Amino acid sequence: MHISSTKNGDLIASVKTLSAVQTEVKSINRIALSVDCVIFGFDENKLKVLLIRSDLKKFHEKWSLLGDLVDPKEELDAAANRILKQRTGLDDVYLEQVRTFGGINRHPAGRVVTVAYYSLINIQHHKLKILDNELHWHDVNDITELAFDHKQILDISYEQLQRRVQEHPLAFSLLPKKFSLRELQNLYEAILDTKMDRRNFRKKFFAMDFLIDLNQMEQDVPHRPGKLYNFNYNKYEKKKKKWIGIDF
Amino acid sequence: MHISSTKNGDLIASVKTLSAVQTEVKSINRIALSVDCVIFGFDENKLKVLLIRSDLKKFHEKWSLLGDLVDPKEELDAAANRILKQRTGLDDVYLEQVRTFGGINRHPAGRVVTVAYYSLINIQHHKLKILDNELHWHDVNDITELAFDHKQILDISYEQLQRRVQEHPLAFSLLPKKFSLRELQNLYEAILDTKMDRRNFRKKFFAMDFLIDLNQMEQDVPHRPGKLYNFNYNKYEKKKKKWIGIDF
DNA sequence: ATTTAATGTGTAAAATAAACACATTATTGG
DNA sequence: CCAATAATGTGTTTATTTTACACATTAAAT
DSSP states (O other): OBBOOOSOOOOHHHHHHHHHOOBBBOGGGEEEEEEEEEEEEETTEEEEEEEOOOOGGGGGTTTEEEEEEEOTTTHHHHHHHHHHHHOOOOOOOEEEEEEOOOOTTSSTTEEEEEEEEEEEEEEGGGGGGOOOOTTEEEEEEGGGOOOOOOOHHHHHHHHHHHHHHHHSTTTTGOOOEEHHHHHHHHHHHHHHOOOOHOOOOOOHHSOOOOOOOEEEEEOSSSSSOOOEEEEEEGGOOOOOOOSSSOOO | OOBOOOSSSSSHHHHHHHHHHOOOBBBBEEEEEEEEEEEEETTTEEEEEEEEEEEOOOGGGGGEEEEEOOOOTHHHHHHHHHHHHHOEEEEEEEEEEEEEEEOOTSSTTTEEEEEEEEEEOGGGGGGGGGGGGGGGEEGGGGOOOOOTTTTHHHHHHHHHHHHHHHHHHTGGGGSOOEHHHHHHHHHHHHHTTTOHHHHHHHHHHHSSSSSEEEEEOOSSSSSOOOOOEEEEEOOOOOOOOOOOOOOO
């Protein structure tokens, strides 16, 4: 016995049927599912995204996100991690689902629904992996178009990154383990596309308690070197605000 | 010619193949896709969610979200809207994707990846539709378990609602067109599960410019009636903050 | 030794959030 | 009709957070 979705029929029936019997979904109702990864990096004080060249004729010379089909026996997160591992060689990577894009004609190969993830990696840590010139780190703010609906996916992922980075200490994944406050500020300025006051920025981060002063200095900088810090995630605890601000 | 995903193989190959040729994805790589709707309502000063009784043996007596399979020719948003229309009779409803849940064993019928949506509706507007006692409005805070992974979906949707409601004026969808400030505050207190100061709350909302004083009073209340207001979405414009707050 | 280009630091003003109390109004019940 | 009740409606003060702003210090380069 098979289960079918009833697009215009009675929902109760189909829900009950789907729930009621432990059986397979009809093949005709299945859809190709892919994962696309928006891999952010940070280099030369710019926020970058890792893209692969599309050689599809229709998208000639366009770049696209890194994606692959999800295996029916594979977790979604596992699929995203697999792509990251294959692409960057990195295993322990900040990874977060953005949302799912399901436009009917978004992919020329037919109906392919894709789950977007973004991840934050330190470019230095896998620099050697990109020998392939099909892959390239692009400045996020220079990208005007991509293959398929990937520009839209990038835009929404970038917006989500900007929001999340202000609420959670994720951005540190983009930096080397030891970093100066200037590097940290450059990172935030790149992500949020804004300039900040240095004194206020430092005040803010010192007030939080998870920057560890390493008592080391930057090396090989052509000016007075800054102190180096470490990020200690263990010290981070989400604040609980008394007043729930309503702000729109 | 078909395209296959190569779970452990070379990603470049599979991506290129998927991009390169306009052809169908192999049937074996397709996955059942469903949409589950977390339909929020507001009644008796409580935040409610609309649930359907699951009659699956394994989930005997458990409640579940309203969902259905996505038709391969159907947009994701369209599928969610279809469920809402069938369930509540309402067409113009606030609807937002939450995220996708793809656990391998989340559904007893096999691999079913589900895209969660939440929506906000005014319970009064479709009260007559729920004659079916398979459907019931539950207090969100009373729910301890649901069928499948629906409790997790509910929790994450609820968290997203709480976040969004503080940044965008969505909550008005849950109220009648005319409402008093007390009703508005009760709503926010229910959603955010907190108590607020009445004077500060009023100050906050009057400072924004989209509450229209209707010069009407509440009727049939057993106390001094409050003024009635209207929400004017047109007057809402997202503020642009100078300083990008980093707050975690 | 001088120049250069950055780091490092404190304070005051402005804006926002939070705490707080009393008079007013319509309804209800005696 | 009058008193009691239960809500609405309103302003000010304090605390906290955000913002703006300037000068001395340090190491490297010349």
